[in-house]
Amino acid sequence: MAARTGSNxxxxxxxxxxxxxxxxxxxxxxxxxxxxxxxxxxxxSGLDHAGKFLARLFPPDFHxxxxxxxxxxxxxxxxxxxxxxxxxxAAPLAxxxxxxxxxxxxxxxxxxxxxxxxxxHPVIVAILFVKAVGFGALAGILALTVASxxxxxxxxxxxxxxISLKQVEAVRATGAPFISLVTYAVVPxxxxxxxxxxxxxTDANLRNSTMxxxxxxxxxxxxxxxxxxxxxxxxxxxxxxxxxxxxxMGEVLTMRIKKxxxx
Amino acid sequence: MQPAATALQIRGxxxxxxxxxxxxxxxxxxxxxxxxxxxxxxxxxGKSTLIRCINRLVEPTSGEVMFEGRDLVKLKRGELRAAxxxxxxxxxxxxxxxxxxVMENLLCGRLGYVSPFKAWLRRYPQRDxxxxxxxxxTVGLAAYAHARADxxxxxxxxxxxxxxxxxxxxxxxxxxxxxxxxxxxxxVEIMAxxxxxxxxxxxxxxxxxxxxxxARRFADRVVGMTGGRVVFDGSPDAITxxxxxxxxxxxxxxx
Numbered sequence: 094m095a096a097r098t099g100s101n102x103x104x105x106x107x108x109x110x111x112x113x114x115x116x117x118x119x120x121x122x123x124x125x126x127x128x129x130x131x132x133x134x135x136x137x138s139g140l141d142h143a144g145k146f147l148a149r150l151f152p153p154d155f156h157x158x159x160x161x162x163x164x165x166x167x168x169x170x171x172x173x174x175x176x177x178x179x180x181x182x183a184a185p186l187a188x189x190x191x192x193x194x195x196x197x198x199x200x201x202x203x204x205x206x207x208x209x210x211x212x213x214h215p216v217i218v219a220i221l222f223v224k225a226v227g228f229g230a231l232a233g234i235l236a237l238t239v240a241s242x243x244x245x246x247x248x249x250x251x252x253x254x255x256i257s258l259k260q261v262e263a264v265r266a267t268g269a270p271f272i273s274l275v276t277y278a279v280v281p282x283x284x285x286x287x288x289x290x291x292x293x294x295t296d297a298n299l300r301n302s303t304m305x306x307x308x309x310x311x312x313x314x315x316x317x318x319x320x321x322x323x324x325x326x327x328x329x330x331x332x333x334x335x336x337x338x339x340x341x342m343g344e345v346l347t348m349r350i351k352k353x354x355x356x
Numbered sequence: 357m358q359p360a361a362t363a364l365q366i367r368g369x370x371x372x373x374x375x376x377x378x379x380x381x382x383x384x385x386x387x388x389x390x391x392x393x394x395x396x397x398x399x400x401x402g403k404s405t406l407i408r409c410i411n412r413l414v415e416p417t418s419g420e421v422m423f424e425g426r427d428l429v430k431l432k433r434g435e436l437r438a439a440x441x442x443x444x445x446x447x448x449x450x451x452x453x454x455x456x457x458v459m460e461n462l463l464c465g466r467l468g469y470v471s472p473f474k475a476w477l478r479r480y481p482q483r484d485x486x487x488x489x490x491x492x493x494t495v496g497l498a499a500y501a502h503a504r505a506d507x508x509x510x511x512x513x514x515x516x517x518x519x520x521x522x523x524x525x526x527x528x529x530x531x532x533x534x535x536x537x538x539x540x541x542x543x544v545e546i547m548a549x550x551x552x553x554x555x556x557x558x559x560x561x562x563x564x565x566x567x568x569x570x571a572r573r574f575a576d577r578v579v580g581m582t583g584g585r586v587v588f589d590g591s592p593d594a595i596t597x598x599x600x601x602x603x604x605x606x607x608x609x610x611x
Contacts, residue, residue: 263451263517266411267524268440268468276476277464281455 146326153334154327164306164313165335171233171305171312172298178234179241179298180291186242187249188275193258207250210243215301219310230311237298237305244297248290249283256282288354292347299343303336362422363389363560364410364528369419371405379405381584383419387528387560392551394575394592395564398604402584403564407530410562411443412436424527441468444521446550448533450513454506458497458516461505462488465523484523491519495549511542518549522557529554531563535570543567547574568600 125131155161189195190203213221219236226232256279264278306314313332320328364387371380379402387393395403408414410421412428421428428439444465452461466484467475474480492498495515500508505516514534521529531550535543551574554561565571571578572592580588580595580603588599601607 257454259447259449259451260453262413263445263447263520264453264464264467266413266440266443266445267465267520268437268442269464270437270467270472272472273467273470273475276472277456277460277467278453281453284455 149324149326150330152327153330154325155331157328158331160316161313161332161335164316164332165339167230168302168306168312168314169299169339171230171237172295172302174234175237175241175302176291176295176298178238179245179294182238183242183245183249184287186246187253188279190246190250191253193254193256194261194279203246204250207243207246210239211247212243215240216304216308219305220308223309228309228311233302233305233310233312236310237301240301241294241298245290245294249287252283252286252290253279285354288351292350296340296343296347299340303339361388362386364562365420365422366410367420367422369406369409369421370417371402371409371414372417378417379584380409380416383584383586385579385586385589387562390554390558390560391576392554392561392563392574393577393579394571395562395579395581396566396568396571396603397581399566401581403581404532406581407445407532407562407564410528410530411440411445413445437468441524442527444524444526444529446514446517446521446529446531446534448536450510450517450537452505452513452516452520455504457502457504458492458508459488459501461516462491462520462523465520468524488519488523491522494522494553495519510538511545514538514542514546515549518546518553522553527559529559529561531561533564533566536566543570544573550574568595 186203186206189199190207192200195203215236218239219232222232222235226235260282261274261278264274269277302312302314303317304314306312306316307318309315313336317329317332320326320332364385366383366385369380369383370378372378383406395406397403405414409416409419410423410428412431416429419429423439424442426435426439428436431439453464456464460478463475463478463480463484466480470480470484489498489501492501495518497512497515497519500512505513508516514537517534529550534550535546538546547570550561550563563571563575572595575592578588578590578592578595579586580599582603582605587602588595597607597610600610
């Protein structure tokens with residue numbers, strides 16, 4: 094067999110563009126690390142401080158359990174209300190945004206609304222609502238509702254756009270009005286996925302509702318922030334443990350709900 | 357033919373998906389108030405488009421479709437929905453709502469008559485529910501009322517599809533290749549079922565079909581299409597090999 098020569102016969106082609114990209118990335122990583130003092134020495138001195146902090150966390154102090162319970166219940170209520178309102182707004186909005194069912198004049202405004210809802214982190218939205226409607230749970234509920242609409246709306250729109258149009262065509266051929274078309278040909282195809290999305294979003298809202306309080310939008314976050322500032326680290330620990338318990342409970346609950354809906 | 361003896365009249369029906377490239381060019385057809393008409397022709401010749409232009413799942417480019425004294429092409433949305441209620445349709449891939457039960461799929465045939473709110477709550481008139489059970493009996497699926505549609509076999513699904521169309525108490529039944537996804541034996545059973553139903557109720561049936569033998573066996577009339585035009589229109593016995601060559605082109609496949 095004749096020896097193959099020349100670059101034309103190489104089994105693998107070198108991708109110089111990709112190699113350059115890796116090189117640039119590695120260079121930027123090292124630059125950013127040196128700029129922000131990401132050095133082993135700095136890390137070790139931080140560890141020393143962390144050790145002292147951890148020691149002060151234990152044992153957790155549950156003496157002020159009434160304050161704790163009040164904050165936690167408020168967080169839970171914020172999460173449930175925001176998730177429910179989010180679904181009620183996101184589901185119809187997703188229908189309007191679905192390109193396979195709606196004309197362009199309906200999909201563009203609906204999509205724009207969702208992008209707007211998603212463009213800011215919930216904490217930033219919470220700050221806006223605290224300024225707009227004042228301190229308290231209402232600001233938290235509104236902030237998390239906005240976040241839910243943005244997130245659920247996007248997922249629900251994609252689910253609706255993936256349905257089988259054959260089923261829609263058949264129901265349309267019977268002369269069904271549009272609303273019946275939606276409840277009979279669209280909803281059955283997307284319902285189980287919607288349940289999945291909503292349980293996931295409720296889970297996220299549960300976590301976020303413990304955080305919006307930091308900016309004064311109600312819930313346990315406010316209590317947590319105050320405890321930090323007063324160096325009540327044992328109370329901080331009690332709050333953190335309770336939040337973990339709540340998240341785990343939420344996880345179990347959403348699993349049960351999914352099972353109940355046979356998802 | 358007397359006007360009274362015509363249930364459906366298509367005049368100059370043309371459909372262009374791309375301007376200047378007609379899929380249907382000037383179709384003229386009349387259908388008597390009863391009997392099965394089989395439409396045969398090669399794939400892509402516009403058979404499905406023809407059927408969908410009748411109930412306007414596809415919008416015709418021009419032409420008339422006269423049904424019950426009105427031109428369906430000119431109807432507004434609400435009037436079109438009212439007209440569609442009287443036109444049953446059966447699909448190649450059954451097009452059942454898979455996650456709904458067989459009973460719910462049948463009742464889809466009544467959606468045009470029940471308010472959306474009542475339909476959502478499944479509050480159908482008792483008469484509709486009784487009719488649904490009767491039809492399930494007729495198509496041999498009485499035991500499957502509560503089964504989910506996606507748990508059925510192909511033949512069973514097509515029976516549900518036919519029963520759904522019959523729920524509409526149609527004055528016209530359209531079938532778009534109802535047997536193409538089924539095995540030969542089931543295909544014959546499905547065609548026989550449609551023949552029985554069209555004999556029991558007085559309405560015309562238009563069936564797109566690939567299988568010439570099935571068309572010969574079950575149809576009262578055969579329409580042959582090629583290139584978006586009607587090239588044969590007559591009784592099944594009148595079809596010769598010459599006609600089939602014209603319709604499908606070539607002759608090697610006939611041997």
